[in-house]
Amino acid sequence: MESVGSIILYCVVALSMIVFSVLAVTTRKILRAATYLLFTLFAAAVMYFMLDYEFLGAVQIAVYAGGIVVLFVFSILLTSRPGDNSERLTSKSKVLGFLGALSMLGVSGWALLSRCANFSSLPAMKYLTMSDLGTALMGTGENQYLLPFEAVSVLLLACIIGGVVIARKR
C-alpha cells in the first residue's frame, strides 16, 4: 500500500508528463515547445527518483535540462524570430500523424496491458552507493562497463571535432 503523498506525487508527475509532451508537439510557437520539452524532461527525472535511481535522475537533470534544452533555446533564437508562429497543419499531415501515433499507441498499449499488467509491485532493491556505480563503471570484469565508457569518451571527442568542423565559418 502506497502512502497518500506518493500517490499524489505520482499523479502530478504522470499527468504533467502526458500533458506537456502533448503540448510540446502541438504548440505553434517553437520556443514554447522547447519549454514544454524541459518540463517533460523534469517529469522523467522525477520518475527516475521515484524508482530509486537517484544518480540517473541527477544525470537527467544535469545533461538534459542543463545542456540540451539550453542548446535548443540558443539554436531556436538563432534560426527564427521570436513570436513567429509555425504555419497551420494541413489536414493530410495531421491525419497521417494521428494514424501513425494511434496505431503505435494501440499496438504497444495492447501488448503492454496484456503482458505486463501482472508484474509484481516495486521489489526491494539494494541502495546504490556512488562507489557501487564507480566500480561498475570503471572495471573490466563481469557486469562492469569500462569499454562502453571509453567508447563514449571517444564518441564525445569525435562529436566535438565534428561540431567544430561543421559549424565553423569558411
Add this chain to the structure above:
Amino acid sequence: MEFTAIYYLIPALIMFCCGVYGFITRKNMIAMLISLELMLNAVDINFVVFNRFLFPEAMEGMFFTLFAIAIAAAETALAIAIIINIFRSNKSVDVRTLNEMKF
C-alpha cells in the same frame, strides 16, 4: 493502490506516441529534433522500469540509459550544428525547402 510497472510504462508510451506524431507533422527541423528527444526519453524510461521491476539486483538497464543519455546529448549537439549550418546557407530550417541534395 500499488504502483506496478504498468503505471510507469503507460505515460512513457504516450510520450513516445507524441514524439511520433510530432516527427511526422512538424516541418521545422528543430521541432522535429524536439520530438526525437521525446521518443528517446520514453525509451530510456522503459529501460529503467524493466530493470527496476524485473531485475532489481542488476544495473544493466540503468547503465544503458546512462550511456543513451550521453549519446543523445552528442547527437543533439551535432544535429544542431548541422541545422545552423543549413540555416546559414539556406536562410530557412524548413524541411520542405531542403531538396537540393535529392537528385
